[in-house]
């Protein structure tokens with residue numbers, strides 16, 4: 418039994434992804450498949466993100482799973498390495514241009 422307390426309470430409970438409300442569910446370390454930090458379920462319309470993650474990793478994992486949700490909504494079929502690359506690339510663009518996100522607020 419691992420005794421890891423969540424460092425990063427989930428700061429968001431849902432995201433809208435192209436007309437679909439996707440719930441963001443805290444994924445405790447004990448419940449998580451330890452080979453992955455997040456999970457997108459098209460069937461359930463949920464994203465799980467590990468509560469054990471540091472804030473930077475949490476943000477990256479959430480964005481990665483949102484890209485999977487976008488992929489699903491648009492009927493795309495991306496390879497996992499393409500999703501990873503898009504997530505890393507967009508995360509860097511958002512970090513380099515915080516004012517960019519305010520355009521959508």
Ligand SMILES: [Zn+2]
Nearest residue numbers: 481485497500
């Ligand atoms: Zn993935």
